Amino acid sequence: MTTNPLVKTLDFQLDIQSGNEGLLYDATLEARSVYNETIRLAKEGVNWNAIPDRVADDANLVKNTTQRVVAKALGAMENHYEYDDFGQPSHTKDGTYPLRANYEEGYNLSLTDDGDVAFRISAKPYNHLKGVLEGSEAHLDILQTALESDEWKIGTAETLFHNENAELHVNVTNTEQTVRDKQDSRTVVGVDVNEDNVALTALSEGGVEDTLVIDFPEIKFERHRYFTMRKRVQNAGKDSIHNTLEGREERFVCDRLHKVSRHIVGWSQRFEKPCIVFEDLKEMRDSIDYGTRMNRRLHHLPFRALQYYTSYKASFRGIPTAWINPEYTSQRCPMCGHTERANRNKKRFKCRDCGHQDHSDRGASVNIAVKGVKKLDWNVPALNSLPVVRKVRRQASGAVDAPTVTHPTVRGYQADGRVGVSD
Numbered sequence: 130m131t132t133n134p135l136v137k138t139l140d141f142q143l144d145i146q147s148g149n150e151g152l153l154y155d156a157t158l159e160a161r162s163v164y165n166e167t168i169r170l171a172k173e174g175v176n177w178n179a180i181p182d183r184v185a186d187d188a189n190l191v192k193n194t195t196q197r198v199v200a201k202a203l204g205a206m207e208n209h210y211e212y213d214d215f216g217q218p219s220h221t222k223d224g225t226y227p228l229r230a231n232y233e234e235g236y237n238l239s240l241t242d243d244g245d246v247a248f249r250i251s252a253k254p255y256n257h258l259k260g261v262l263e264g265s266e267a268h269l270d271i272l273q274t275a276l277e278s279d280e281w282k283i284g285t286a287e288t289l290f291h292n293e294n295a296e297l298h299v300n301v302t303n304t305e306q307t308v309r310d311k312q313d314s315r316t317v318v319g320v321d322v323n324e325d326n327v328a329l330t331a332l333s334e335g336g337v338e339d340t341l342v343i344d345f346p347e348i349k350f351e352r353h354r355y356f357t358m359r360k361r362v363q364n365a366g367k368d369s370i371h372n373t374l375e376g377r378e379e380r381f382v383c384d385r386l387h388k389v390s391r392h393i394v395g396w397s398q399r400f401e402k403p404c405i406v407f408e409d410l411k412e413m414r415d416s417i418d419y420g421t422r423m424n425r426r427l428h429h430l431p432f433r434a435l436q437y438y439t440s441y442k443a444s445f446r447g448i449p450t451a452w453i454n455p456e457y458t459s460q461r462c463p464m465c466g467h468t469e470r471a472n473r474n475k476k477r478f479k480c481r482d483c484g485h486q487d488h489s490d491r492g493a494s495v496n497i498a499v500k501g502v503k504k505l506d507w508n509v510p511a512l513n514s515l516p517v518v519r520k521v522r523r524q525a526s527g528a529v530d531a532p533t534v535t536h537p538t539v540r541g542y543q544a545d546g547r548v549g550v551s552d
């Protein structure tokens with residue numbers, strides 16, 4: 130069985146306190162020209178061993194950064210040859226390119242007395258930027274641990290501009306844990322995250338094994354309640370109370386999301402060699418308008434946090450995660466494949482073609498699992514019937530209510546008493 134090191138990429142915003150952001154921007158443009166020049170020389174047939182030195186002579190970057198950017202460009206060429214992709218990597222694109230650097234060479238991190246993580250990035254030779262990292266609790270947590278513990282190794286990082294904000298993406302590797310290779314999985318668990326629930330479907334080569342909807346209405350409720358309270362004190366000009374409330378809300382939501390993610394991982398472990406599959410919502414914000422459902426999902430619940438906690442906890446149990454393109458997952462009929470926006474009406478799904486009826490989030494999780502199966506290059510099993518949707522509700526205390534069956538599916542499946550399973 131193949132296993133992989135447990136690697137995480139942690140994303141942060143830079144709160145720059147000394148040094149010049151413009152300089153950093155120039156350096157990312159310089160990195161682009163290093164990338165382009167490397168690709169150009171490789172296309173010209175220059176010996177790859179000779180390229181790093183030739184490019185480094187002209188680059189106004191820290192040496193280690195130039196080397197890492199050259200290596201990434203050659204990696205792109207290598208991939209192109211290996212997989213026989215259509216079209217070579219471009220050497221004429223403009224705009225910024227991430228500054229790559231090895232830890233303690235092109236960049237450095239340290240814990241401050243306040244418990245923040247301070248950074249130092251070499252943008253250009255003899256020119257540094259300093260400040261502290263800002264980001265989600267989850268990412269900061271791991272980085273703080275990594276800085277203090279031998280169990281984690283801090284690796285390369287990329288400094289880049291995302292929506293005009295300077296960010297640092299740091300790779301960390303856990304030296305004691307490994308994760309099973311995705312290809313060795315036997316079950317795919319599709320996870321559909323929504324504002325007040327998460328829908329799960331386990332799919333194997335034999336078909337849908339089981340399905341579960343975890344409701345967490347109190348997260349939505351509490352977020353709205355805190356939002357109203359914060360507005361009120363804000364209008365009264367009480368900033369400190371506002372901040373306290375914000376901190377409390379964050380801790381509440383964080384705590385609940387941890388519990389839900391633990392539930393997801395626990396459920397997934399009941400199946401043979403699971404691989405957990407999520408929608409990749411990262412790229413979407415920048416690209417196409419995916420309609421109101423998607424926008425609402427992006428702006429409401431801290432989705433990424435739930436996905437992140439789940440994948441984090443899963444990897445500690447050796448369970449791999451995969452990411453799929455979210456397009457049409459909520460509109461496609463899992464039974465016949467017919468895709469139409471009108472199939473879905475809030476939580477109800479009714480296929481305009483074959484008449485299949487379902488809980489719409491469960492349907493989406495089936496579609497996510499199907500995409501995951503395709504991604505792993507298995508054959509997608511024919512879906513003739515889907516199990517009854519079981520629902521559990523997470524209470525504020527963290528306890529789980531007994532499952533209830535809500536939406537029986539129309540085609541052929543009989544409820545067979547499997548509903549009372551505890552989670």
Ligand SMILES: [Zn+2]
Pocket residue numbers: 462463464465466467480481482483484485
């Ligand atoms: Zn259909």
